[in-house]
Amino acid sequence: MKASATSAADLGKQIEQVGERLGAAKEHRSGLISRQKLLADLEAKREGVSEGVKSVLRRREKDFPFIRGLVADVLRVDVEHAQIIEAALNGRDQYLVTDNSLDAMPRAKSSKTSKDA
Numbered sequence: 001m002k003a004s005a006t007s008a009a010d011l012g013k014q015i016e017q018v019g020e021r022l023g024a025a026k027e028h029r030s031g032l033i034s035r036q037k038l039l040a041d042l043e044a045k046r047e048g049v050s051e052g053v054k055s056v057l058r059r060r061e062k063d064f065p066f067i068r069g070l071v072a073d074v075l076r077v078d079v080e081h082a083q084i085i086e087a088a089l090n091g092r093d094q095y096l097v098t099d100n101s102l103d104a105m106p107r108a109k110s111s112k113t114s115k116d117a
Contacts, residue, residue, distance in 0.1 A: 053094055068097045 046054050053070070060067050068074060072093035077085045086093065 049094055053096065056096060066099045068099060071095045071097055073097075 046057070049057075049070070056064055056067065057069070060069075070093065071089065074097050075085065075093075
């Protein structure tokens with residue numbers, strides 16, 4: 001009888017510990033979900049991207065079909081290495097990536113000229 005009481009007490013402690021870990025994990029998960037939503041919102045708004053780049057991206061389909069997006073859009077980096085890559089890019093994450101630079105330059109210049117007229 002004593003052994004089963006001790007065993008039951010041990011199981012009770014284990015259940016309590018698992019419950020505490022589960023609560024902590026749920027709290028951590030909630031924080032991650034909130035952060036994910038915030039980052040998705042910032043990405044959708046292109047927070048931190050200059051207005052000129054935003055303008056080009058908005059007009060991409062019509063005026064700049066040769067633009068694939070931002071360097072930051074094209075790169076896929078795991079969270080572990082994100083800060084290192086960001087530091088290495090040193091602000092170049094806002095640079096635009098094109099399909100072909102030879103096609104991009106004359107088309108970009110002609111688009112600017114037609115807008116100035």
